[in-house]
Amino acid sequence: MTTTHEFWLAGRRASGDTDFEVRHSYDGRLVGRVAVPTDAQIEEAVAAAAAAAPAFAATPAHVRAAALDHVSKRLAERTEEIARLITAENGKPIKWARGEVGRAVSVFRWAAEEARRTNGETMRLDTDPGGTGRFAVVRRFPKGVVLGIAPFNFPLNLVAHKVAPAIAVGAPIILKPAPATPLSALVLGEILAETDLPAGAWSVLPVPNEKMPALVRDERLPVISFTGSDKVGYQIMDSVPRKHVTLELGGNAAAVVLADWSSEADLDWAATRIAMFSNYQGGQSCISVQRVIADATVYDALVEKVVAKVQAQVTGDPSDDAVDVGPLVDENAAKRVESWVDDAVAKGAKVLTGGTREGAAYAPTVVADLPADAILATAEVFGPVLSLHRVDSTDEAFAAVNDSAFGLQAGVFTHDVQTAFRAHRELEVGGVVIGDAPSYRADQMPYGGVKDSGVGREGVKYAMADFTYEKVLVLTGLDL
Known part of the structure; x- marks a missing residue:
């Protein structure tokens, strides 16, 4: 009993x-x-x-x-x-x-x-x-x-x-x-x-x-x-x-990968952190990576690495020490995520990996060519799903980050200290993380957002x- x-x-x-x-x-x-x-x-x-x-x-x-x-x-x-x-x-x-x-x-x-x-x-x-x-x-x-x-x-x-x-x-x-x-x-x-x-x-x-x-x-x-x-x-x-x-x-946190973040080691690090933090907690974190905004010069190489590292995320019984991604909080949450991805696909998005549900578990998912009118493009998915976006400049990348009703945190992969300070000044978020995913939070630092965050x-x-x-x-x- x-x-x-x-x-x-x-x-x-x-x-x-x-x-x-x-x-x-x-x-x-x-x-x-x-x-x-x-x-x-x-x-x-x-x-x-x-x-x-x-x-x-x-x-x-x-x-x-x-x-x-x-x-x-x-x-x-x-x-x-x-x-x-x-x-x-x-x-x-x-x-x-x-x-x-x-x-x-x-x-x-x-x-x-x-x-x-x-x-x-x-x-x-x-x-x-x-x-x-x-x-x-x-x-x-x-x-x-x-x-x-x-x-x-x-x-x-x-x-x-x-x-x-x-x-x-x-x-x-x-x-x-x-x-x-x-x-x-x-x-x-x-x-x-x-x-x-x-x-x-x-x-x-x-x-x-x-x-x-x-x-x-x-x-x-x-x-x-x-x-x-x-x-x-x-x-x-x-x-x-x-x-x-x-x-x-909420949020729909963006990870920005700029042109100067281009070495093999750089892209490996970015892909590792993006894959981990789009899926940790089953994506049920306000600062999970939901959007990846990458400069065209590094986009193709980054996409290949991100997909591979997302596929390497271990799913299954969350009580197993080896498991990276468990179920969502309940089956209804997983069904909602499934419906959002299905909506995106129906409007022209491509699923590069994942896109399947089993009970309360939704597979780690990567989506490309996400149309602007898909709910996944604007709302907080709160699930293990990330979308990939190609841009041609830092200006375009920062504009894409700000093109959101939310503004909690953003991650910017760059080695340029001037760009780091520019991101701090221009991005409409409560926190900017340089050289890492937006999902980093130290519990003693001020944490919160702007706009609808x-x-x-x-x-x-x-x-x-x-x-x-x-x-x-x-x-x-x-x-x-």
Whole structure:
């Protein structure tokens, strides 16, 4: 008999009146059952968070930092267990799941460090005669309780990017994990329960999506941090125009290979990184390589290498250490990817490899001659599919990158430092990676996009700034 996983209500275990199943997308087996909080329990969690907010904001930095250090340590100790859980609920290959746990370990460690070093700033005000004898202290204070809404594709690390910064600044957080992948977040709750954080400082509530609008509108939750689709994200923002909403949304990331990236070693590296990062996580990452934009002088050689390296990606059971690409999160996701590729082919695109589906798994796929009116050309595929595009100049390449409703990250393969700075200046994205795929993310750096890729930034220090506001203290009558 499968045990029903309890959730975490204001720091304690709780169980509701109903539950739901979590199944493995590779073989359909039951991974676990998860209790659903009742309306009364959701209200209890919100009330507890609101009540705890003033005292939590006033906790000494060492208390919050110690809790964050503890979480980091315990995640590291339980890496293999949690990685296996991520693979079971998400379908992510085990080697990528281990990497995700490692990243979450770092996120909580950085949050502990930032909690200790966040000192604010001081400034003397006697730079003008009216400020004689006056001195200012500027500090940051929490805006209030954070409602963190997490996606399925990184069920631990993107949860960490909401929970760790909130704890670091002393803001209570109510975390809503994705319905498909709640188990990793519930394990994080186990670890948080081992700390000395106040009871109302955190809850992990697997709330059904249909109950979220009321929670989003609750005035006691002034900050919303959402990661997911642009459609849902902007619906949230439009429904609460007076709240502080941060959105990490989609992308259709481009890898640009310019004419100077032309040696055999250069093209091998570019093809290896493109093949890996168009397929890692099954392509279910906002910065997976979706578009390859290559100068005509290197296009043919690059295409040959990319296709070969995509074909070399090992598919199969994600619990196998040798597997590179597992299933998508569920069969419906794979069917959608299949329909998008079929649409592109019907409009004239050529499939160079892949293009087949088996259950929830979609084969690593490369498409050429993609017509502009295909949905694959403009939307985020969120699957293991990349398209190849030939251009005749850097101008044309950069214009192609910017010809998108999204702007999350771009990768530019070039040796020219002037071109690197030009890319940084001209590309309409939140991040430019030189000499590598757009899929590189260091969890301490600012991460986020422009246009339909969202607003606000993740990265521990930057999320902490998003969750707080500046307050100035002016001291008067001082002999400076």
